[in-house]
Amino acid sequence: MRVLLALPPDVHNLEIYRVTGMRAPPLGLAYIGTVLEQAGHKVKIVDSPTRKLRLNDWLAEVKSFSPDIVGVSMMTPLAPKGYLAAKALRQEMPDVPLVAGGTHVTYMYDEALDAGYDVVVRGEGEYTMLELVDILERRGLDREALKSVKGLAFRDQGKTVVTPERPFIEDLDRLPWPDRDLLDMDKYMLFDKPIRIAHVMASRGCPYGCMYCITSYYWGRRYRYRSAKNVADEIEHVVNKYKVKTIVFTDDEFTANWRFVREFVNEIRTRGLDITFSCGARVDHVNRDIMKLLYDNGCNALYFGVESASQETLNRIGKKIKIEQARRVFQWKKELGGFATGSFILGFPWETVQDMKDTVRLAIELQPDYAQFTALTPYPGTPLWDFATKHDLIVDRNWEHYTTVRPVMRGFHFTAEQLGHMLIYAYRRFYMRWGFMVQEIRAGRFGNLVEVILKDLASFFGDALGRVFEPLRWGGGEEQ
Numbered sequence: 001m002r003v004l005l006a007l008p009p010d011v012h013n014l015e016i017y018r019v020t021g022m023r024a025p026p027l028g029l030a031y032i033g034t035v036l037e038q039a040g041h042k043v044k045i046v047d048s049p050t051r052k053l054r055l056n057d058w059l060a061e062v063k064s065f066s067p068d069i070v071g072v073s074m075m076t077p078l079a080p081k082g083y084l085a086a087k088a089l090r091q092e093m094p095d096v097p098l099v100a101g102g103t104h105v106t107y108m109y110d111e112a113l114d115a116g117y118d119v120v121v122r123g124e125g126e127y128t129m130l131e132l133v134d135i136l137e138r139r140g141l142d143r144e145a146l147k148s149v150k151g152l153a154f155r156d157q158g159k160t161v162v163t164p165e166r167p168f169i170e171d172l173d174r175l176p177w178p179d180r181d182l183l184d185m186d187k188y189m190l191f192d193k194p195i196r197i198a199h200v201m202a203s204r205g206c207p208y209g210c211m212y213c214i215t216s217y218y219w220g221r222r223y224r225y226r227s228a229k230n231v232a233d234e235i236e237h238v239v240n241k242y243k244v245k246t247i248v249f250t251d252d253e254f255t256a257n258w259r260f261v262r263e264f265v266n267e268i269r270t271r272g273l274d275i276t277f278s279c280g281a282r283v284d285h286v287n288r289d290i291m292k293l294l295y296d297n298g299c300n301a302l303y304f305g306v307e308s309a310s311q312e313t314l315n316r317i318g319k320k321i322k323i324e325q326a327r328r329v330f331q332w333k334k335e336l337g338g339f340a341t342g343s344f345i346l347g348f349p350w351e352t353v354q355d356m357k358d359t360v361r362l363a364i365e366l367q368p369d370y371a372q373f374t375a376l377t378p379y380p381g382t383p384l385w386d387f388a389t390k391h392d393l394i395v396d397r398n399w400e401h402y403t404t405v406r407p408v409m410r411g412f413h414f415t416a417e418q419l420g421h422m423l424i425y426a427y428r429r430f431y432m433r434w435g436f437m438v439q440e441i442r443a444g445r446f447g448n449l450v451e452v453i454l455k456d457l458a459s460f461f462g463d464a465l466g467r468v469f470e471p472l473r474w475g476g477g478e479e480q
Contacts, residue, residue: 004067006046008081009058015403030178045182073102076402083115107381109153120153198244211383232267247277254279276300283325295338302340309362330366342368347376373426374404
């Protein structure tokens, strides 16, 4: 079978793709495509946002492949364009089965089926898609046959059929490495600069179940790690084949398994791999020795989710960390001379404006190299979505705005507009400090920083954000 896998067209101007100038590959599609290739199918991936494809060009690309099946992956902000793509495909290729997948449609499958998709792949997609393609090849859209495949949703005589959940892949080493020849490897970069970069998945899942985060609910509530050798083998392959020097680990949490971390470091040392890498971590999953081990062996950035200055909020959202742990970790970062970013969320429903200001104050106190401030966003499939729906907190149901940059919900004590102003306040207070700007100038990062900040939030805040950050162009700012 000829299977075309794609991200929707006309999405490259969405905030999620414009914020940092980072162009990341659809690694999930590459995993699915590789599994299908190994079963003998012919696969093409269309990475629309990286190639900045408009609808007509996207349709031409799809049609030129003459696919037997078209699969479209959608996280929440991509859904509207994914639904428009389905309508266009129905007109152009009415007999080709259309399959939707990804985090958004896993939970909003009726929405996708209403938009014209024949089948929705729910959850972890590699082997669900493989079985689905096999059914479609042998029996077409035979509803009785589809009922035998776990992890699907489809319509049968107007009624939605949801098949049983597919168990998670226990041994991730079973998965073949993603075939990056399916991807536009020469186009992936950071800060719009031609840095040879590869994205690698070392684990899936998270046991914590934070109320706002889809990871635990989509990938499962426990960590599933690949072996360190398997990860290092993949990295050695991409280094040799694609001349990659920078690795970005896509895991939410790379450091939970210290044995894995130590084995991985030993693997890259033994092989003499000359790489740098960045990864996510939790403040309760590292100590000074682990941080030093990472920094001494190529880790050029750790990403920590601190989220809030309120311990009560951290407890309520299920984060299961202590603020003192965050203080300790960022002190170790300073002592070790490493680089770390802190992530902070504004707009938890029970917060006040003063609570948000306290979180900004904590960000300044911790002194991460960079701080990311986001608006709490209720994604379908999370407990936050259920909470916000129950309490009628959602004020914007345009999925394209669900980027964490544009507020889409209010709280009990603040409006969405006030939350938007708080995001401006947070970025201004953190970045427009003389000490911080001097630090960035000395590190040679100042130009990149200005560019990123001016992109971040710009489409929503427009002139307001420009007025906030314009002094950065000439070195002005306020002391904090």
